[in-house]
Amino acid sequence: MHKKQILTLRSNLIAGQASHTAAYLEQGNGMPLLMLHGFLGDATNWLPLMERLDPHVRCIGLDLLGFGDSAKPPIRYDIAQEVAFVHQVLADLNIESCYILGHSFGGWVGAAYALAYPAAVKGLLLAAPAGIRDDSFCGRYDHLRPLLWRTPVVDWALALASPIAALIRQRPAVEQIAWFRRELMAQPAACSFLLDRLRPEDAIDTVEKDIHRLQVPTLVITGDRDETIPLWHSQTYADQIPDAKLAIIPGADHALPQKYAAELASLILPFLS
Secondary structure (H helix, E strand, O other): OOOOEEEEEEOOOOOOOOEEEEEEEEEOOOEEEEEEOOOOOOHHHHHHHHHHHOOOEEEEEEOOOOOOOOOOOOOOOOHHHHHHHHHHHHHHOOOOOEEEEEEOHHHHHHHHHHHHOHHHEEEEEEEOOOOOOOHHHOOOOHHHHHHHOOOHHHHHHHHHHHHHHHHOOOHHHHHHHHHHHHHHHHOHHHHHHHHHOOOHHHOOOOOOOOHHHOOOOEEEEEEOOOOOOOHHHHHHHHHHOOOOEEEEEOOOOOOHHHHOHHHHHHHHHHHHO
């Protein structure tokens, strides 16, 4: 059983709060590798990969602000807040520089962190990274808006729909929707990002305009069956970051940390060495 460690961070990151908490998992020794999870995820997503990197790497899987067991303040979440949170965690852990591995949303945060603190990042590993402006996303999740309503009416409706769905053989779909709502209600950062980025003009903190300034060694990894983050997003990172490399895992979908840990480890270990 892997138990998360809790840091109490004292700063002015969150208005009106003298302190807040950060939860993380740590395993292995050697060069520190900060691992940033994807949307609706947490540090436990990295456990299969941690097992394969131990003992060669000091893996630090962090629950980002508003996710998992880290603090969930009632704020408008953005990438700058996440970058400041990561910076405080590394300072409290006395880590002056490290490698960063980010998956999906975590890749977006990792790239933004490397832009803000280039001297603190030895290398960047981006697994199916988000953070590239894509206007086709706008409107894609409009049908999910009712799932963001903080009212028991939605839960009652889902409960009533379950037996009907069973009759028409749609129960798995309803159960998936109910799970998605529970996750959204438990992770306010996810709700904030969905609600605040429904229009093209809301994409104010994407990184495609700035990643050409990155000078750290970078490896971009993606699967050729990823239906969540299109391949061209990863290609944009690889093309725009000087000397970045792109690795495509055949047959892999978006769940890289959970389902393709062996393939990730085979790419990560040579990069770190």
